[in-house]
Amino acid sequence: MPVKAEGVSHFYYDVTALDAVELEIGPGELVAVCGRNGSGKSTLLKCLAGLQKPSMGTVTIDGQPAAKARSKVGLAIQFPERALFGKTIYDDLAFAPKNAGLKDEDVSRRVAYAKEAIGMPDSLLTQPHASLSYGQKRLAGIASVLSARPAYLFLDEPTAGLDYPWKRRIAELLRSLNRSGVTIVIASHDPSFFADICSRLIILDGGQVVSDGAPVKVDLARAGIRSDTLALARKLKECGFDVPETFSPEDLADRVAEVIRRESAGHN
Incomplete structure (x- = not known):
C-alpha cells in the first residue's frame, strides 16, 4: 500500500506552505523532494510522516490515516544528532524500542540492527554522544530512528553540514536501506547529490508539485539544480x-x- 496525499494544503497564518498537493509514493521507492527555500519541503515531509496534520486534505499510509500509522514511520529531523540525549549511544538507540514496550532481548536486537545498518563498532555504543565526531553523531541520530524498524523512513536534509565523504556514506546507507525494502523520502536543498540513488525526484514550488518523475527527466532548471x-x-x-x-x-x-x-x- 502507498503513502498517499490527497488535496493536502497547509497554512501558517496567512502563508500557504502547501497548496492542494496530490501525491502517491509506492512501497520500496526512494524519493527525493526538492525545491528552493520556502517551497514547502519540510512541511510536506511532516504531513506525509503523520507528524503534522494538514490544514486541508488527507494523508494515508497503508490505507490508514498517517497519524495512526506512526508505528510504521521513522522521521529523522534536520540535524538528527540534536535528538541524542541518552547517557550512552546504546541508550539513544534503545529509546524507541523501549518506548514501544519491547522486552530487553528485543530491544537489544533492535539496537544491533541499527548499529549494523550504520556500520558503528560495538565500542562506540558505550560512549556518550559528545565523544563522537560530527559525522558519527549524524549517523547515530539516524540510527536512533532506525531502531524502531520503520517501513517508511522520512529524512529532512540528512546531509546538511557534512563534507563530501560523510555525504557519500549517508547516501550509501540510504541506498542499502532501500534495497532491504525500506521506503525512503528525502527532503533536500541539494537533490543533485541524491539524484543518482533515487528513483524519483519531486520538485515543489510555492507549495505545489511542479515536476515529478525520473531524476534525469524532470525540470531541473525549475528547481535550481545544475x-x-x-x-x-x-x-x-x-x-x-x-x-x-x-x-x-x-x-x-x-x-x-x-x-x-x-x-x-x-x-x-
Missing part, C-alpha cells in the same frame, strides 16, 4: 559514447573507462 556530470554524460552520448545519463561522477567515470577498454580491445 549538474555538470549530467551535462557531460549527455554530451558524450551525443558524441556516440554508450554512457548512462547520470548525476554520479563515479558511475560516469566507470562507464567511460569501460567504453574505452571495449574500444581498445576491439582494435587489437
Whole structure:
C-alpha cells in the first residue's frame, strides 16, 4: 500500500506552505523532494510522516490515516544528532524500542540492527554522544530512528553540514536501506547529490508539485539544480559514447573507462 496525499494544503497564518498537493509514493521507492527555500519541503515531509496534520486534505499510509500509522514511520529531523540525549549511544538507540514496550532481548536486537545498518563498532555504543565526531553523531541520530524498524523512513536534509565523504556514506546507507525494502523520502536543498540513488525526484514550488518523475527527466532548471556530470554524460552520448545519463561522477567515470577498454580491445 502507498503513502498517499490527497488535496493536502497547509497554512501558517496567512502563508500557504502547501497548496492542494496530490501525491502517491509506492512501497520500496526512494524519493527525493526538492525545491528552493520556502517551497514547502519540510512541511510536506511532516504531513506525509503523520507528524503534522494538514490544514486541508488527507494523508494515508497503508490505507490508514498517517497519524495512526506512526508505528510504521521513522522521521529523522534536520540535524538528527540534536535528538541524542541518552547517557550512552546504546541508550539513544534503545529509546524507541523501549518506548514501544519491547522486552530487553528485543530491544537489544533492535539496537544491533541499527548499529549494523550504520556500520558503528560495538565500542562506540558505550560512549556518550559528545565523544563522537560530527559525522558519527549524524549517523547515530539516524540510527536512533532506525531502531524502531520503520517501513517508511522520512529524512529532512540528512546531509546538511557534512563534507563530501560523510555525504557519500549517508547516501550509501540510504541506498542499502532501500534495497532491504525500506521506503525512503528525502527532503533536500541539494537533490543533485541524491539524484543518482533515487528513483524519483519531486520538485515543489510555492507549495505545489511542479515536476515529478525520473531524476534525469524532470525540470531541473525549475528547481535550481545544475549538474555538470549530467551535462557531460549527455554530451558524450551525443558524441556516440554508450554512457548512462547520470548525476554520479563515479558511475560516469566507470562507464567511460569501460567504453574505452571495449574500444581498445576491439582494435587489437
